[in-house]
Amino acid sequence: MSQNKINIDALIEQMSKDIFDFVADIDEDDLLMVGIRTGGIWVASRLHKLLKLESELGELNISFYRDDFSKVGLHPEIKPSKLPIDITDKHIILVDDVLFTGRTIRAAMNEIFDYGRPASITLAVLIDRNKQELPINADIVGKSLTLNDGEHVKLLGPEPLALEIKELDD
Amino acid sequence: MTEHTQQTDPQGRLKHFLTTEGLNHTLLTSILDHAENFAGVENRPVKKVPLLRGKTVVNLFFEASTRTRTTFELAAKRLSADVLNLNIATSATSKGETLRDTLRTLEAMHCDMFIVRHANSGAAHYITTQVAPHISVINAGDGRHAHPTQAMLDMFTIRKHKGDFAPLKVAIVGDISHSRVARSEIHALNTLGVTEVRVVGPATLIPKDVESLGVHVFNDMSAGLEGVDVVMMLRLQRERMSDALLPSAHEFFNRYGLTEKRLKVAKKDAIVMHPGPINRGVEIESNIADSSRSVILQQVSHGIAVRMAVMAMCMQGNTEGIES
Numbered sequence: 001m002s003q004n005k006i007n008i009d010a011l012i013e014q015m016s017k018d019i020f021d022f023v024a025d026i027d028e029d030d031l032l033m034v035g036i037r038t039g040g041i042w043v044a045s046r047l048h049k050l051l052k053l054e055s056e057l058g059e060l061n062i063s064f065y066r067d068d069f070s071k072v073g074l075h076p077e078i079k080p081s082k083l084p085i086d087i088t089d090k091h092i093i094l095v096d097d098v099l100f101t102g103r104t105i106r107a108a109m110n111e112i113f114d115y116g117r118p119a120s121i122t123l124a125v126l127i128d129r130n131k132q133e134l135p136i137n138a139d140i141v142g143k144s145l146t147l148n149d150g151e152h153v154k155l156l157g158p159e160p161l162a163l164e165i166k167e168l169d170d
Numbered sequence: 171m172t173e174h175t176q177q178t179d180p181q182g183r184l185k186h187f188l189t190t191e192g193l194n195h196t197l198l199t200s201i202l203d204h205a206e207n208f209a210g211v212e213n214r215p216v217k218k219v220p221l222l223r224g225k226t227v228v229n230l231f232f233e234a235s236t237r238t239r240t241t242f243e244l245a246a247k248r249l250s251a252d253v254l255n256l257n258i259a260t261s262a263t264s265k266g267e268t269l270r271d272t273l274r275t276l277e278a279m280h281c282d283m284f285i286v287r288h289a290n291s292g293a294a295h296y297i298t299t300q301v302a303p304h305i306s307v308i309n310a311g312d313g314r315h316a317h318p319t320q321a322m323l324d325m326f327t328i329r330k331h332k333g334d335f336a337p338l339k340v341a342i343v344g345d346i347s348h349s350r351v352a353r354s355e356i357h358a359l360n361t362l363g364v365t366e367v368r369v370v371g372p373a374t375l376i377p378k379d380v381e382s383l384g385v386h387v388f389n390d391m392s393a394g395l396e397g398v399d400v401v402m403m404l405r406l407q408r409e410r411m412s413d414a415l416l417p418s419a420h421e422f423f424n425r426y427g428l429t430e431k432r433l434k435v436a437k438k439d440a441i442v443m444h445p446g447p448i449n450r451g452v453e454i455e456s457n458i459a460d461s462s463r464s465v466i467l468q469q470v471s472h473g474i475a476v477r478m479a480v481m482a483m484c485m486q487g488n489t490e491g492i493e494s
Binding site: 111 | 183204206207208209210211214215216218219220221482483485486487488
């Protein structure tokens with residue numbers, strides 16, 4: 001196990017600038033930031049503060065939308081999704097900590113569409129592992145990280161945020 | 171074999187839900203926690219999650235029911251399962267087919283879950299012994315034995331209003347003898363750790379050995395309601411009474427009907443519950459049933475979220491039809 005030396009605060013700061021540029025043409029009233037539980041919400045709440053967004057931060061718990069429910073079952077941690085306003089015609093900035101297979105993002109988008117029809121979804125991730133199994137790519141990436149097959153990266157938090165990279169036994 | 175192992179898989183997860191008896195505090199609490207999560211679904215534009223997409227749920231009701239059957243149906247549909255409603259009275263059993271053959275036939279249609287209501291105690295359990303291993307069975311009421319989802323939606327309603335179970339005194343009033351609801355409530359309340367469970371009613375409608383379930387018996391309504399936080403009224407199960415156990419419905423109301431005056435001895439913020447259907451003027455005065463202290467209609471809506479939770483939890487290990 002190693003606590004990586006990566007400066008997460010600097011990455012998030014840079015992400016906030018990239019997001020600012022990315023959504024420059026969009027009216028701030030139409031912006032809605034949504035974090036994916038749990039790590040995505042940590043990153044999103046920092047970005048939300050840095051960007052001084054007016055609208056409340058949304059939280060998604062995608063466990064009802066996972067494609068592996070029959071295998072892994074219900075997540076024991078309980079925290080319902082919380083989308084603050086009507087999302088129809090909003091521009092959503094979807095935030096997660098690690099983009100791996102892309103399945104979480106697919107589930108998140110499915111859930112978002114059950115709340116309404118957003119004008120657009122922009123994906124911002126702290127870490128992109130470059131291992132997607134689906135045609136899903138991030139628009140804003142904090143850091144691109146190519147790991148060996150057995151290695152696993154996890155965001156520890158919420159305070160301070162740190163990256164843990166470890167070898168999985170199996 | 172204990173009931174516990176009949177209902178859970180080797181990992182301790184719910185496989186069937188037949189009774190609240192023998193299930194531990196952690197499991198009952200996790201049903202309530204999951205239900206809390208599912209309750210949010212009904213406030214969204216699309217009141218549906220894809221959790222049980224591709225699964226087939228069969229409502230197997232050998233006894234009449236409106237709210238239980240429809241809330242199970244709605245719960246299954248909100249989980250995106252397909253639902254079959256079998257009206258047994260007009261189906262094959264009345265043409266001489268045995269229950270076993272009916273079950274085989276449904277299995278051949280690749281069903282995944284049976285929701286069973288039956289007039290005989292133990293019917294749902296019997297069905298678990300007759301079906302393929304991947305099928306889950308949920309008891310929606312069997313004779314006088316158990317009605318576990320009703321008990322859990324009542325626990326959910328109590329937790330919503332009172333928060334913590336530990337300090338609560340709960341009175342269950344009426345026909346305890348014929349009530350599967352009462353039995354399931356008593357087990358759930360005691361496992362969740364309330365201070366006191368009371369059963370209140372005429373001696374003819376209270377089972378002799380009921381104290382062994384961990385309750386205090388009161389034949390006097392005023393004494394029974396003194397200082398309680400929750401009053402759970404039961405329906406008089408006249409369809410299950412064969413003997414002259416009480417003189418008349420009017421007489422019953424005079425002694426055990428819930429009136430504003432009688433409710434005065436309960437705590438000021440006591441809530442009034444009833445599993446329905448209510449008999450106005452028999453178990454409960456009309457204006458109490460419609461008052462702000464009555465949570466009877468909340469019980470119905472909570473039933474959907476609790477049934478979604480139980481169905482989802484029972485289907486967790488079901489990998490039928492999924493490639494590994």
